[in-house]
Amino acid sequence: MLRFFTRRGISMVFVLFSLTFLTFMIGHLAPGDPILVLMGPRQDTETYAHLRHLYGLDQPLLTQYINYVALLVRGDFGLSFSYEGRTVRELIAQGLPISFGVGGLALLVSLIVGVPLGMFAALRDGTLADRGLVALALGLYSIPSFVLIPLIWMANLAIFRAGYPNLPQAGWGTPSHIVLPVLVLAAANVGYITQLTRASMLEVLRDDYVRTARAKGLLERTVIVRHVLRNALLPLITLLGPTTAFLVTGAFVVEVLFNIPGIGRIAVEAVGRRDYPVIQGTTVILGIAVVIMNLISDLLYHVFDPRIQLTE
């Protein structure tokens, strides 16, 4: 166990540092000068030199990287290039809980909806209901969010015009602001959770031990609950890591269109403004999140099925 954690730990650290290295290098070797971008159309050489020094860009590249990492391990992510005087850390601290909240809720909703649907489809394999559900799942997944959102807006607007209480079209602050974004994110997720649950249940249902249980004369319900479910849900656990990543980071379209001040939006805008400290900072944080979630899901996997070895 200890060996597992040690090796995992080393590997995590390696991955995170290479993330920072990759973004750092892309950022600083890229064409274009972020200071010029920051200054916009009106420029003068004194301010340019001053800003360059302020951000430490007048030092050799490797020195900059080492300085950056040294500060990073102490929790200092540096200053943002485009938001004057504000630290990357505070920008991330603002956005992260929001994205996690929306993403987490969306994950929950998609699990609550998707798992039962998948189970239902598996038990009714081959029927019209099953095929319909599969089609619906795939259909939902294949509609990009930037198409789904305007459709939802139209629906919401129609409800408003008809005089019924409606949800806010965008924004953040009250519980009702969370509903639409979670709905959109969950919609994409539900699709493959349904698929996955269905596929994995189907396999398990055909497995020998299930047939044995049925042959023993156990009630169908007991069979399902005691044997099928436990094994069928295992693959969902492996999903935990990547799904978190997808929800938190792939959610930027939702965040931009619904005006949610989450970390996905901050990261994407930073790319547009060439705000490299912010890009690096968010990448590191999100990388940490993904890696931790992967670790948790591997551990859970082991807990549920001790036969499965913990690989490095």
Next chain:
Amino acid sequence: MAQQILNLETIENTVRDERHAPGFFRRLARSRTALVSLTFIIAIMLAALIGPLIYGVDPTHTDFTSINAPPSLAHPFGTDRLGHDTLARLFAALRVSLLVAAVVETINILVGAPLGLLAGYFGGGIDILISRLADMFFAFPGLLLAILVAAVFGQAVTEQYGSTARLVLVAGSLSLVGWPLMARYVRGQVLSLRERDFVLAARAIGQSQRGILQRHILPNVAGLVITAATLDVVNAIVGEATLSLLGLGIQAPATSIGKMIVEATPFLAQNPFLVFVPSITLTLLVLAFSFLGDGMRRAFDPTGR
């Protein structure tokens, strides 16, 4: 990314089958949905290639007197806000989107498969090196790496090398996050193959490493690779659409399915047709590739599930 997770499960099922199964096409043919999907995909590809020649309308021709028009005899799918014929644009967009997807998968296969092969077969130091490299790219949150690369290098590349280069850059940046997964699948498959009897036998009779790789391992990995690539096409098309949303994808006046959708969405109320034509096309493509990939996955498994 999401679809990739789905594939993890389906691919792992494929890994169970080691032999280069005979009757693959026969089994594939037995699944009606897969057949229909394959036919659809071939039809779309043909349409994209030949359609413009038959239809003959220039997708870049602007007719300012006929803006945002509904379908008519002159314009079967209507026009967009600059007076382009939507059907002509659709053909052009299909070409681009399919091309991007093809390039993405080609890169994924050419980079991911050999690396996975080497890592799985030789193990040890090579394995660690390649796996760490893959992890590094894989840990990158979602499309962020693709966005970063496209944003940072996009304009320089287009300036110096033109719009074809832009297309390659877009495809390249999308495959940056795709190849690690391919490498991982292949590595897993090779790891299990390595210990199989027929490989051990080949080694016992003194066959060269390269011979073993070529003759025994590679054919059995091919199926997995093609299936994974087919299922990943969806990610490529949607990924390009997302890049277009941020203005980082294909540049005007060229267009892609994603770009058509993004440009048409503000006019949803005025000209819904303009949104739905590419959206439905996108959905159908996604469904077709998904069903085809699923059918291929099933066809590989001799138990016919």
Next chain:
Amino acid sequence: MRSTIGVLGLLAVLMLAACGTPAGGPATSATAAPAATTALAPATAMPSPVGGNAPADTLRWSLEGVSDLSSIDPAKPGDAPTITAINLIFAGLIRLDEKLEVQPDGASGWQVSADGTTYSFTIRDGLAFADGTPVTAGDFVYAINRALAPETASYGAPFQLGHIIGAQDVVDGKAKQASGVRAVDDKTLEIKLDGPLAYFLSQLSYPFTFVVPKKLVDSGVKWEEQSYGTGPYRVKEWKHGQALTLIANEKYWRGKPGIPNITLVFNKDSETAYQLYQTGELDIMGSQQNPVPAAHIAELQSLPDFKSAASLATRFIGFNNLKPPFDNVDVRRAFALAVDKKALSDQVLAGQVVAADRILPAGLLGTQLPISGLALDPAAAKAALAQAGFADGKGLPEITLAYGQEGDNETVAQAIQSMWEQNLGVKVKLQSFELATFSKNLDTTFKTPAQGLQFWLSIWGADYPDPQNFLSQQLHSDTANNNGHFADPQFDKLVDEADRLGDRAQIERRLQLYNQAEQIAIDKVGWLPLYYPKFNILLRPRVSGLAVTPNGLVAPDWTKVTLK
């Protein structure tokens, strides 16, 4: 097979649902009594939900195009949304009224010396910051010097305030105070310029010289979050990434503002802002830079919420005069003569802009004098191209039009591209950039023309309503804004002379000179003007007292702006 049909069915249902919803047009008020009167009017305003989210004491004003403001320090105003916020919190010596004329604000009056170089401002009696501290001339001295100081890193102040004597020394770090700015006493501020500037007062409407409380700035790095000044409002709360909430300044010199609270909501995407307006969650949406999305104009035009005014801005194509092929005036003329501006504004942009034939935007001071522009003439265009030695476009290098990703630029660029192909027979490539990168590229074009852009689509909105801002400041061979290095000695001579004519009595002559200069700029194609955007916004009828001007929404008097 059946699954595919299932999905098609689903999509069909969605389609029908979308098409079935009446999109726009007079929306009938299905709500109760309070809205009954509006239900009778032929074109009803967009309904505000009864008792719903239309708070009686808060004006919800959307700032589009940004997801946050990077700074609200008046010494370094960034983009237009920032200036909107700054103008609510801070104020300076003068302000512009709804006719865009200079009116007293912090200064109750002023005098100009005979030679036009010395201005004496009388600070208003009883003028105080929002916390009650009285404002003196010394505070203005502090503010101006602060804007010039290198530590403040204001990118524009050194440029705009450069004519104040001693300003350059402060910018260079050689002095802490500009010798030309002094407080004669607590109530008198004196500013000395290095020469008469006709437009100096007009320039003071820009935030650089707005007064800020020294003790606030000194209070720490985060002073902006609680900032206040002499404007009608002060900051109540700044929720980064979401909104900036302002509360009325009780000490405002004109009296208490009519609306107790203003919430400036950040909306990166104009479409989102539009949706929020539709469901009653915003009172004001749209601005010059980010107007109401053109896609929706058709459905909104008949509604009282829809307000439109010509804006003091010109969208134009700029040329790099030091790089082929646009170093040749005939090539520039050829391209100019091949653009069908009428089709562009009437058809492509659905009549939402005004076609331009001159550099000064319609309605600006100076446009009373006529100009002859370059009208569409494909034959002449081709002839000009041949004259330049590129008959039928042969021999031309590859040409790329650059533009920033904002608004309708992409549509405009594509439209013009096809015009050039049809009317001139030249295939031009397009290249879009994010705004920040685009600015940077313009700068490269200025500093190292050989590596810069060839030509680009751009816009210039008036900083202050004076022809100097469009002519001298943009096309003089010496000005930093002249990215393309357009240089015509006669043009320079004319505007130099006009800039110096500070005396009000000389205004006729001044405008004459600008007019001649403008004609030269048109003939030699310093800019290829395309259109003047209209300032399209949505303003809820319950808001009264705001005027829609080419410079944006102006309150002639904030004490009289109310929510019905």
